[in-house]
Amino acid sequence: MFLSYSFTLWGLWLILLTVVVQSLVAAVAHRKQSQYIPGKVDENLSHDSFVFRSHRTFHNSLENLAIFVLPIMLAIFAGAEPQTLTVIVWVYAIARIIHMALYYAIATEKNPSPRSYFYMIGLLATLAAYIVVALELLSRGA
Structure with a gap:
């Protein structure tokens, strides 16, 4: 079953790897500050600070990860069209x-x-994943 979804799974792997890289970038940027408290980003920082941007990039990805990956996994288990999920x-x-x-x-x-x-393109892809799951479940009478 999973062989037909290999390109989809490689895409999920890349998404997860991207979040790991973002985590590392944010951690290194945070620790390069002259003064820092582990696990806390200075609330006075804004977009002009790479520490702020790397932190927000990582957290934005975390916030969007589950709402994207879970419907993709549901679609795989429901037997959705592999090429559609790959795209x-x-x-x-x-x-x-x-x-x-x-x-x-x-x-x-x-x-x-x-x-x-x-961000909007990613959001549209997320909505497409939910639509694929719903259509697949409806077509199977679930």
Whole structure:
């Protein structure tokens, strides 16, 4: 069963690896500060600080991880079309990587910022995952 979902699973692997990398980047940035308290980001920091941006990038990914990965797993267990899931997962993975790169590179308080567009692409991929699960369950009479 999982062989037909191999590209989907590799996409999920990339998404999870991206979050691990973000965690490491945020931890290193945090510890390079002259003064820091482990586990606490100075509330006075804003987008002009890479510490703030790396922390927010990581936490934004954490906030979105479960709401994306869980419906993808449900879709796999429900037997959804592998190619459809592959497209959804890879669109999400690439959008989140670009979102991360833009968040790291651009210090702006402007909204929408360039990263916002890639956040929205990831959100649309998430909604597509929920639709696929619902359609698959309905087609099976569940």
